[in-house]
Amino acid sequence: xxxxxxLHRLAAHFDKTFGGxxxxxxxxxxxxxxxxxxxxxxxxxxxxxxxxxxxxxxxSGEWLRVHLGLYGAWTFxxxxxxxxxxxxxxxxADRIELERDVDGFVVPPExxxxxxxxxxxxxxxxxxxxxxxxxxxxxxxxxxxxDRLGPDPLRPDADPERAWRVVxxxxxxxxxxxxxxxxxxxxxxxxxxxxxxxxxxxxxxPGRELGRERWDALWEDLSALLRDGVRDGYIITTRPEDRxxxxxxxxxxPDTLYVCYRTxxxxxxxSSPISATELAGRTLYWCPGCQA
Numbered sequence: 001x002x003x004x005x006x007l008h009r010l011a012a013h014f015d016k017t018f019g020g021x022x023x024x025x026x027x028x029x030x031x032x033x034x035x036x037x038x039x040x041x042x043x044x045x046x047x048x049x050x051x052x053x054x055x056x057x058x059x060s061g062e063w064l065r066v067h068l069g070l071y072g073a074w075t076f077x078x079x080x081x082x083x084x085x086x087x088x089x090x091x092x093a094d095r096i097e098l099e100r101d102v103d104g105f106v107v108p109p110e111x112x113x114x115x116x117x118x119x120x121x122x123x124x125x126x127x128x129x130x131x132x133x134x135x136x137x138x139x140x141x142x143x144x145x146x147d148r149l150g151p152d153p154l155r156p157d158a159d160p161e162r163a164w165r166v167v168x169x170x171x172x173x174x175x176x177x178x179x180x181x182x183x184x185x186x187x188x189x190x191x192x193x194x195x196x197x198x199x200x201x202x203x204x205x206p207g208r209e210l211g212r213e214r215w216d217a218l219w220e221d222l223s224a225l226l227r228d229g230v231r232d233g234y235i236i237t238t239r240p241e242d243r244x245x246x247x248x249x250x251x252x253x254p255d256t257l258y259v260c261y262r263t264x265x266x267x268x269x270x271s272s273p274i275s276a277t278e279l280a281g282r283t284l285y286w287c288p289g290c291q292a
Contacts, residue, residue, distance in 0.1 A: 001069060001070050003188035004191075007049035007052055007054050008226075008230050010047070010049065011054060012230075014047035014054075015046060015047045017078070017124060019045070019046060022121065023040075023041075023043070023044045024040055024041065024119070025117065026118050026120075027117055028118055035064070036117060039058050039136060042058040044121075045059055050149055050155065051150070052068070054067075061139060062136050063136070063138070064136055065134070065137050066128060067131060068130075068131050069130070069132025071130035071131075073128075074126055074127065076124060076125070076126050077108055100122070106122060106125055115127045115128065149181055149182060150181060150185045151185065153223040153226050154226050154230065163219070164212070166183050167208070167210060169207075170206065172207055173203060173206060174196065175196060175280065175284050176280040177207050180280075184219075187222065189284075191222060191225060191226070195225065197237075198221055198258070201291060202286075203284055203286050235256065235257070237256065243255045259274050262285065263275070267290060
């Protein structure tokens, strides 16, 4: 499932490529035909992310809410061809001569697969497939969704104190709390395990035994890792001193993570075998040596 930094990158991409333009909306698959009709011909005014939710605002005052879930993905098409967000363009590839209709809208290719939503403007198109949630909502509905979410470290209105009040009184493990979107929004399995490793915290520590100092440090480190993810478009949690060649490119590369997906492999810091278990519906990874 995409983590929070990906949704913020998506919001910024929609702002850049669709913001301030009239958008045609359709549902080639047919499952979102009514919702698409409500935003068809409207101006997309802004993109916004909160945790793992993407909100696209329109001049009608309504919002398109998308939660990608495990299988959802946006693809974008423009003069450089169709691609997933963040996918590299092929050097030297021939640019596509886009066809436009009489109103100046791009004429995209026939949809491939079950495209739930297609948005088109004068410069390109965006296709959504496989999302777990896709709906047009009012501003009141949007606020209700956000009120159920915890603070998102990437948002300027994030309040770590709100998350701390939940953590400080909970007997639940900090590893499980980090996966609860009503505690802290946008954290997924990778950021959970990697941030706890970087902080040297036993993932089975109950929230109320964590202590304020360690919570503050954990929040700050998560915020920094998420900001790096927005900037770079990928997750790197290893510190330069723990990578054989800190400046090696390109990514993905094999030394970007400390514990995730490395069950039984030696820890990059202490050489203990990495452990794994099921927790909160996902595989939790940790180092028994560094996180004693």
